[in-house]
Amino acid sequence: MDNKKNKLLIYGATGYTGRIIASRAKELNIDFEIAGRDPDKTRKLAEELAVNYHIFNVDTEYAWKIALHGKQALINAAGPFKFTAQQVMKACLKAGVHYLDISAELDTYRLAQSLNREAREAGIQLISGAGLFVSYDALVVHLSKLVTEPEYLKVGFRHYGGFSRGSVLSSKNIADLGILVRRNHEIIGHPDPQPKLFSFGKDEVECMPTPLGGIILSYKSTGIPNIEEFFSLNLPANELPDLTAENLPDGPTAEERAAGRNGISAELTAKDGKVVKAYVDAPSGYDLTPLSVVAVAHRILNGDFKVGYQSPGSAYGEDIINDIPDTYLIDNNA
Ligand SMILES: NC(=O)c1ccc[n+]([C@@H]2O[C@H](COP(=O)([O-])OP(=O)(O)OC[C@H]3O[C@@H](n4cnc5c(N)ncnc54)[C@H](OP(=O)(O)O)[C@@H]3O)[C@@H](O)[C@H]2O)c1
Structure with missing residues (x-):
């Protein structure tokens, strides 16, 4: 053998x-x-x-x-x-x-x-x-190196391509947690979640407060003590009350996936007040x-x-x- x-x-x-x-x-x-x-x-x-x-x-x-x-x-x-x-x-x-x-x-x-x-x-x-967090995290690491003491990170995620059956079902496991953020190194419920406008190159998109995972993964990568995340769409679990595998479609076709792009936009404020911004332009989610x-x-x-x-x-x-x-x-x- x-x-x-x-x-x-x-x-x-x-x-x-x-x-x-x-x-x-x-x-x-x-x-x-x-x-x-x-x-x-x-x-x-x-x-x-x-x-x-x-x-x-x-x-x-x-x-x-x-x-x-x-x-x-x-x-x-x-x-x-x-x-x-x-x-x-x-x-x-x-x-x-x-x-x-x-x-x-x-x-x-x-x-x-x-x-x-x-x-x-x-x-x-x-x-x-x-998956999606590879380029997301690369973006955060990049920004964290542009300042001496990174203090406050806000990330907006623009998703393109709809949702697969597995993502719809899994989104319930995110939605059920509520709006979580990282404050002073600890994960807490957001006291006052508000939408925020993010820039993705030419486009500006309003995104909703949503815990996407950077509060754990990008914290591991950078130790930034305050992290808030935003999503361009409502999580499907919040919109579809009847979530069973049988009544959900597979996911977007290759043509549908190719018709648009994902974007991840991040703003980092340092302790000295300096603000740095960057974004990632990437293929749509199920290709990325x-x-x-x-x-x-x-x-x-x-x-x-x-x-x-x-x-x-x-x-x-x-x-x-x-x-x-x-x-x-x-x-x-x-
Ligand atoms: N964040 C990201 O980067 C990202 C992007 C895309 C997808 N996802 C996640 O990836 C997951 C899969 O998505 P998908 O679109 O591929 O969904 P899907 O089409 O429903 O496929 C799910 C696959 O997992 C298998 N499976 C599910 N539960 C299982 C279990 N308990 N034991 C063994 N196998 C099981 C299914 O097997 P059967 O066919 O036998 O049911 C199927 O092969 C979802 O959780 C989704 O949120 C994450």
Whole structure:
């Protein structure tokens, strides 16, 4: 048996986003296998991609041992992550395999944070939120280096491309937390949430206060003590009362995804009052996430990782953005 650990495993590869991740991995000629719980969908996708596959439920420990054999890194694309992250992180800790997911659920980030010691002992890098947050975090790290004492960060996120079924279901796990912000290093409920106008190059967009994950991930990357986040749309869970997988569509078509762009706009105020601003112009969300998480996996497969709980920014700083095609960081300090 080949004992080299040099491959990638993508769990949840048959989902809407998982499929795009798998096709990006194929495009980059990465040596990978796929896994999922649905036999027909998993077998069919493996045939299309001409890769090996594993069919098992996320709770099946012995199956994880087999599927993770020979793997250096794993991408967990099976969300809502509330139901999968713990089992998959534990399996990776046991097998000594680097863990990445594309979660936008704050509780999954907290879970990864709580497993820091175990990840260090296992010699693995544990990043929850290696999708949209890769370029988001690169932007924040960039701004934090332009001032001496970063004090107050505000980030607006403009999303394009609608929502996939998995995102709609997972958004409930964000909406249920209320409007959280970071104040003086602590996460608290926002006392007075108000919309704010953000500039994305030519466009100005009003965004609603929404905790997106930077309050945990970008705090890990930079230690900025005050962080507020804003989103251009209402979370789908706040708009759709009847959330079941059956009555939701898959997600945008490739043409719909290509018809617009995502933007992330950030303003950082330093202790001395200096304000610096920049934004990221990127492909729409369901193209950006696969490009981002596969860029991180590619770094790991080339031996570039930091053990323990990490954020994209703490592991890779701002230059990871150069690994994401068609994605630009633009200073806005005229
Ligand atoms: N922040 C970001 O960067 C970002 C971007 C895109 C997506 N996401 C997140 O990624 C997740 C997936 O989104 P999606 O669009 O791919 O959704 P999707 O089309 O519904 O696919 C979900 C995939 O996960 C699998 N899955 C779900 N629950 C599972 C469980 N308990 N055990 C095993 N497998 C399970 C599904 O398997 P079955 O087919 O068997 O149900 C399917 O393969 C969502 O949580 C979404 O919010 C995050």
